[in-house]
Amino acid sequence: MHKIYFATGNAHKLREAKNILGEVGYEVEQLDCDYPELQADDLETISAYGARWCADKLDRDVMVDDSGIFIDALNGFPGPYSRYVEDHLGNQKVLKLMEGDTNRKAVFRTVVGFCLPGGEPHTFIGEVVGTISLEERGVHGFGYDPIFLYEGQTFGELEDVKKNRVSHRGNAMRKFAHWLESNPR
């Protein structure tokens, strides 16, 4: 079974990748590789750079992922800096920024980057389109989940099982899996 190395410290993400890539015949192994995370307006640049950096450094087939929430009325903010903004401002401040905005559209996005040693990186984009709620709701998940409305419920109100079914990260990994089927290693 061909092996793909996933540079992540997150056990939940690792399990998700093992399940999804396992279905198309690949084994996923965790990789301890603290790659440089770039500043960029888009996640593609960040994931592509990270995957190539690890692949070249460790001479292995490497995947990485990066996620963010892109809010329409805020010109895509916080985007690639979603974790920083969550840590430094939090959801209440994000809601304050959107006071009076009628355009509530937001996109949760994950980009998986994949690269072979010496090769060009590939990227796979997964998205969920929803809206920003007027207040925080729900106790599940983390980060922006309580203010991200999808089909009438916030991600904070969804059980993990249901959220994983529609999740942006799952979508990105499934695209990567399909690509591997037509581009076998």
Add this chain to the structure above:
Amino acid sequence: MHKIYFATGNAHKLREAKNILGEVGYEVEQLDCDYPELQADDLETISAYGARWCADKLDRDVMVDDSGIFIDALNGFPGPYSRYVEDHLGNQKVLKLMEGDTNRKAVFRTVVGFCLPGGEPHTFIGEVVGTISLEERGVHGFGYDPIFLYEGQTFGELEDVKKNRVSHRGNAMRKFAHWLESNPR
């Protein structure tokens, strides 16, 4: 005259460095080096990484700089992502985030990074402490200048000459110049 290479695309910064480092006997030459700009909570990490990357790649003595505004009531936001936030949100949204905040303290900060090929990077921090105004004032400068109050005027109300005298970037460069005097190349 020993040469230091400044990785910047900004003619104004280059002139400032030429003046300040020229006074202690160093020549500054512009360097075209598009180094990876990291994500990090502090500017030191970003400047140190950039300087080392250029120095090692081009086998020269390289300086870089990075700047941001750190707002106390917002836990340091926007900090290293000041340019992104300026481009995507703008000053009016920053003022909105601070509505009702009585703690208006903010620090304009520049960190100069300097590295010799194969060496460890050094960083030099320049700061100006001020407050965030209640509304935009003045037509000079750019970015956060119109909302940064220093001794009764915003940086947007100050002529360049006066602003440069107190500027965070000038402070950081002068610290670097003093260091060069005691650590000659």
